[in-house]
Amino acid sequence: MELKAFVEIMRPHNCILAGLVGILGAMVAIGQFPPVDKAILVFLVVFLGCSGGNTINDYFDYEIDKINRPTRPLPRGAMARKTALIYSIFLFAVGLILAYKINIQALLVAGVAYSLMVLYAWKLKPLPFIGNLVVAFLTGITPIYGAIAVEKIGFAGYLALSAFLVNVSREIMKDIEDVEGDKAEGARTLPIIWGEKKAAYLASFFAFATILSSFLPVRVGIGIGYVPILLVDALVLKAAYDILKDPRPHVAGKSQKKLKIAILLAVLSFLAGSMTSEVRL
Numbered sequence: 271m272e273l274k275a276f277v278e279i280m281r282p283h284n285c286i287l288a289g290l291v292g293i294l295g296a297m298v299a300i301g302q303f304p305p306v307d308k309a310i311l312v313f314l315v316v317f318l319g320c321s322g323g324n325t326i327n328d329y330f331d332y333e334i335d336k337i338n339r340p341t342r343p344l345p346r347g348a349m350a351r352k353t354a355l356i357y358s359i360f361l362f363a364v365g366l367i368l369a370y371k372i373n374i375q376a377l378l379v380a381g382v383a384y385s386l387m388v389l390y391a392w393k394l395k396p397l398p399f400i401g402n403l404v405v406a407f408l409t410g411i412t413p414i415y416g417a418i419a420v421e422k423i424g425f426a427g428y429l430a431l432s433a434f435l436v437n438v439s440r441e442i443m444k445d446i447e448d449v450e451g452d453k454a455e456g457a458r459t460l461p462i463i464w465g466e467k468k469a470a471y472l473a474s475f476f477a478f479a480t481i482l483s484s485f486l487p488v489r490v491g492i493g494i495g496y497v498p499i500l501l502v503d504a505l506v507l508k509a510a511y512d513i514l515k516d517p518r519p520h521v522a523g524k525s526q527k528k529l530k531i532a533i534l535l536a537v538l539s540f541l542a543g544s545m546t547s548e549v550r551l
């Protein structure tokens with residue numbers, strides 16, 4: 271048993287970003303930084319939920335990860351599967367206790383999100399496209415979660431729409447990237463059922479929809495700090511163009527990583543845009 275596996279299995283890089291997106295959702299909803307105590311609670315509920323989700327995901331993905339991701343903590347033997355199950359329950363439980371301290375709606379939404387993550391890992395992931403939509407939905411409600419904490423939706427809806435669309439695209443690209451391991455495990459993902467070319471078309475459709483959605487906040491007066499979103503759109507466009515031109519797994523891997531960078535830059539653009547709303551675009 272490796273102690274560092276307890277951090278590694280959380281995939282903290284994703285969950286720190288998710289937690290910050292939760293706070294960002296509150297910020298764009300009320301047009302200013304939320305009360306610090308509320309910001310900390312939102313961050314922790316999202317971070318713990320995302321961490322619990324990644325942990326239970328690795329618990330159920332043990333067999334497929336032995337092929338696709340053999341260096342992850344469970345397939346490499348750094349943590350026992352049963353320990354991962356108990357650890358995920360602990361993370362979810364702490365998250366729910368903190369969600370209750372925000373407000374009752376926040377507790378209910380966290381309960382739904384946490385349940386969806388378990389359901390995804392246990393049953394929904396093998397369902398073609400449904401699994402992709404569930405993951406994208408969870409990333410989409412993350413900014414909405416922050417808005418629920420401050421009891422105002424505001425611009426958070428635009429952030430949620432873009433988060434949903436870009437993650438649908440990225441999840442399909444990740445399925446194209448993992449097609450060999452998924453085939454060996456008998457998974458029924460879109461690229462396996464439709465073929466890589468058609469799946470690439472759908473991934474590109476959602477990438478183009480993401481670009482269109484990124485202009486909506488301009489219409490409602492987001493600040494001049496949002497301008498770097500043009501770099502985000504260029505990155506998303508390149509990822510879509512590359513996978514349309516060549517839908518093979520290694521190209522899909524590069525495109526999905528481009529979308530990950532685009533997501534990070536988009537979060538910073540939304541943040542800068544919400545903090546410069548006095549000077550509208």
Ligand SMILES: CC(C)=CCC/C(C)=C/CC/C(C)=C/CC/C(C)=C/COC[C@H](O)COP(=O)(O)O
Nearest residue numbers: 284287288291409412432433436484532533536537
């Ligand atoms: C215009 C544009 C691109 C807007 C982006 C909007 C936005 C705020 C997106 C953030 C969404 C979010 C909550 C991201 C959290 C981190 C994340 C990528 C979660 C999804 O993870 C599932 C994925 O399958 C994990 O794979 P990997 O990253 O390879 O470990």
Ligand SMILES: CC(C)=CCC/C(C)=C/CC/C(C)=C/CC/C(C)=C/COP(=O)(O)OP(=O)(O)O
Nearest residue numbers: 288316319320323324327380383408409412415
């Ligand atoms: C709104 C609240 C309270 C929480 C949201 C928490 C967030 C941001 C969830 C985003 C989606 C996410 C990271 C879920 C965790 C589990 C998951 C879907 C991991 C992806 O697993 P796979 O689809 O198996 O892909 P890999 O394991 O190959 O990365």
Ligand SMILES: [Mg+2]
Nearest residue numbers: 327328331335
């Ligand atoms: Mg997995």
